[in-house]
Amino acid sequence: MRSFRWWLLWVLFAATPEVLGARLEIPLRVPLELVSIPLGEVYREGPCRHVTLDAPKIEAVGENLKLTSPGTGAIGVELLGKCQTAGDWRGTLEVTLKPGIDAAGVLRVRIVDSKLTDDRGSASPVPLLWELGKPQIHSRIERFGYDLGASREALIGMLRGAAPPEQGAAMEAMLRQIEVGTPRVEKTHVLVPVAMEVADAWLAPPPPAATSTAPLTEAEMEALEEALAPWDAFLAYAIRQIARDGKDPALRQRLFTLLLDSRYRLSEVLSGDVVATGDPARALFIETFNELRAILADTTRYTLFIDAGDALVALENAAPGLGMRLSADGLRQLARSLQPGEKGDPLALDWAVDPELRELFDVQEVREPAPRPRSSLDFFIKVAQEKQKAPDPEEIKRWLPKGDELADYQKEVGAVLAGAAAGELQRTQLPAPHAKTYAYLIPTTALIESCWKHYVVRGGKATFLRSQSSSVGIMQINQRVWRGFYDVHRLRWDPAYNIEAGAQILMRYVKDYAIPYATKTGNPQHVPRAAYAVYNAGPRAVGRFAKQPPHPREARVDEKLWTLYQGISSGGQVDLKTCGIRDPG
Numbered sequence: 137m138r139s140f141r142w143w144l145l146w147v148l149f150a151a152t153p154e155v156l157g158a159r160l161e162i163p164l165r166v167p168l169e170l171v172s173i174p175l176g177e178v179y180r181e182g183p184c185r186h187v188t189l190d191a192p193k194i195e196a197v198g199e200n201l202k203l204t205s206p207g208t209g210a211i212g213v214e215l216l217g218k219c220q221t222a223g224d225w226r227g228t229l230e231v232t233l234k235p236g237i238d239a240a241g242v243l244r245v246r247i248v249d250s251k252l253t254d255d256r257g258s259a260s261p262v263p264l265l266w267e268l269g270k271p272q273i274h275s276r277i278e279r280f281g282y283d284l285g286a287s288r289e290a291l292i293g294m295l296r297g298a299a300p301p302e303q304g305a306a307m308e309a310m311l312r313q314i315e316v317g318t319p320r321v322e323k324t325h326v327l328v329p330v331a332m333e334v335a336d337a338w339l340a341p342p343p344p345a346a347t348s349t350a351p352l353t354e355a356e357m358e359a360l361e362e363a364l365a366p367w368d369a370f371l372a373y374a375i376r377q378i379a380r381d382g383k384d385p386a387l388r389q390r391l392f393t394l395l396l397d398s399r400y401r402l403s404e405v406l407s408g409d410v411v412a413t414g415d416p417a418r419a420l421f422i423e424t425f426n427e428l429r430a431i432l433a434d435t436t437r438y439t440l441f442i443d444a445g446d447a448l449v450a451l452e453n454a455a456p457g458l459g460m461r462l463s464a465d466g467l468r469q470l471a472r473s474l475q476p477g478e479k480g481d482p483l484a485l486d487w488a489v490d491p492e493l494r495e496l497f498d499v500q501e502v503r504e505p506a507p508r509p510r511s512s513l514d515f516f517i518k519v520a521q522e523k524q525k526a527p528d529p530e531e532i533k534r535w536l537p538k539g540d541e542l543a544d545y546q547k548e549v550g551a552v553l554a555g556a557a558a559g560e561l562q563r564t565q566l567p568a569p570h571a572k573t574y575a576y577l578i579p580t581t582a583l584i585e586s587c588w589k590h591y592v593v594r595g596g597k598a599t600f601l602r603s604q605s606s607s608v609g610i611m612q613i614n615q616r617v618w619r620g621f622y623d624v625h626r627l628r629w630d631p632a633y634n635i636e637a638g639a640q641i642l643m644r645y646v647k648d649y650a651i652p653y654a655t656k657t658g659n660p661q662h663v664p665r666a667a668y669a670v671y672n673a674g675p676r677a678v679g680r681f682a683k684q685p686p687h688p689r690e691a692r693v694d695e696k697l698w699t700l701y702q703g704i705s706s707g708g709q710v711d712l713k714t715c716g717i718r719d720p721g
Contacts, residue, residue, distance in 0.1 A: 158334045160454040161317070162447045164287050165325040166243055167436035168194045168201070173245075173280045175205055175229075179269030184212040184219035187269040189229055196321045200248060201233040203277070209252075211265040223262035227254040231277060235319040235326045243282040243319065243326065247274055284316070284328060287440055290473065291330065294444045297466035298451060300459050306335050307458075324436055338455035360416070361406055366464040366483045367417040370471050371398055371424065372493070372620060373482040374441075377474045378428075379496040381437065389648070390431050392497045393675045398424045399617040400674030406616070407605035417462045422449055440473045490620035499621045499644075502636045503559050536591055536598060542712050549588050549610070550710065552632055553579045556639035564643050566651075573663050574646050576705040578639055581668060583704075584697050585612035587715035590631040600628040611638025617674075645670040649678045657682075668697045 175189040189207035206228050212221035229252055233245040252260035260266055292311055299307035310332050317329035375395045379388050405416050425445045432438055452460050464483055471482035537545040557578040561571050582588050590610040592601050600608055607614045608628050615624050626633040650667035654660055669677045672693060681694040703717030711718045
């Protein structure tokens with residue numbers, strides 16, 4: 137287990153909650169829409185004196201809240217069964233409120249100022265009506281109360297679950313010291329600070345553990361995968377739920393980008409490309425939560441979810457010596473705060489295709505390739521037709537071509553790659569220059585990823601090509617990144633399906649990330665390089681080839697891609713013996 141060096145550096149400077157020395161302050165947020173004060177008929181004295189108000193609007197004004205409500209009223213006397221009106225009022229009730237916490241931990245509001253104005257904003261022309269109605273109106277407003285107990289207990293539960301077993305007693309001691317501070321008014325919330333003292337032993341980070349550059353053993357890989365499975369399930373559940381609630385395409389695109397980036401990071405951890413000490417789920421959570429919090433900054437729907445996540449981030453930054461952990465139960469509790477009462481286990485990890493996930497993020501069904509004339513290499517197409525049946529290993533060996541079979545193999549595979557590119561271009565229109573780029577990028581990506589191979593011999597048996605990061609097949613599609621979007625069985629055993637899925641993924645990367653990046657830089661040649669960078673390492677890697685100084689390993693990969701792409705786009709021929717390009721001359 138190794139360390140997230142670059143992630144942790146980022147996290148140390150990205151804390152959202154406030155940390156004051158050894159005092160940890162965590163915010164509880166009450167959305168303004170929850171400051172709900174029913175008004176209606178707020179004053180009546182006999183049939184001829186009354187004030188009726190509409191539903192109030194609550195907004196933040198400086199350090200206070202402002203309640204405004206349009207309404208009507210009248211003051212008069214009853215004579216001979218009829219009201220003789222001395223004055224009518226039509227205008228607005230305006231009340232300035234100061235939030236506070238009572239002894240029972242309930243959020244209350246205190247009236248600082250109040251008045252009735254007419255339709256022009258002037259003082260009410262019927263002052264007697266206000267003097268008579270004010271006590272009843274004030275009493276109605278000051279009856280408001282919002283119990284913070286459930287939110288407070290949820291935060292305490294998350295913090296308690298984050299303590300390693302050996303620190304349980306110290307955590308309980310800290311939680312017993314909780315103090316609720318003076319509420320503060322923000323633009324969309326009333327913020328109630330909850331503060332506690334951090335144990336001195338937790339203030340200093342633990343000494344760095346010894347690291348090893350040796351590859352993870354199979355047992356280490358299995359243990360790490362098991363430990364990170366709850367995180368993977370939690371992330372998919374949270375992003376699906378938020379995307380389901382939010383119909384805005386821009387919001388869903390940001391969520392999809394975050395899902396891809398986080399899954400690429402997860403794959404890097406599991407493959408050993410990122411070396412880490414401690415709990416890797418903790419570092420993944422902190423990085424991803426900060427980005428998710430930014431995405432949800434303008435919404436008040438997920439207040440408890442954000443507050444609980446903030447509590448964990450604050451605890452990690454204030455108490456690095458605690459060794460905070462993210463248990464499956466803690467993640468499950470946090471996930472359920474998004475949709476209280478929903479049945480089922482939010483951490484259930486399912487590798488099957490998820491139709492809802494596809495629909496939310498506009499990932500279409502893989503296009504079935506058009507029927508092709510039979511050839512001596514029909515097995516390539518045969519597997520596409522046998523959707524759920526793993527091919528016989530002896531039959532697969534026919535697709536481990538020997539030297540004298542490479543020409544025929546190359547012709548067949550090249551035709552399928554070209555067909556997949558043409559199909560995607562027909563389904564998704566790109567401007568002409570980018571269409572050519574995309575068409576060249578498909579065979580280039582397959583060449584750098586697998587040398588156009590789908591099968592290999594492992595342990596004396598033929599099987600699908602698989603990388604240490606769990607990418608499979610000719611297009612090396614990462615199973616973890618695309619879990620729920622594509623049929624994992626077919627990605628492994630169906631070369632045509634693998635190619636079509638890879639073509640679909642590359643089209644999305646070209647359209648959503650590479651073209652916007654190249655437009656920003658003003659260099660169209662950045663499109664293929666940016667698209668492959670995303671394919672290789674996720675959306676945040678879109679401009680890594682232009683980074684100075686470059687990362688040595690990334691630079692080697694990016695330059696190899698650019699060399700192969702230039703060779704193919706200039707008319708060069710793929711050479712499967714060298715996995716390179718032959719000069720067209």
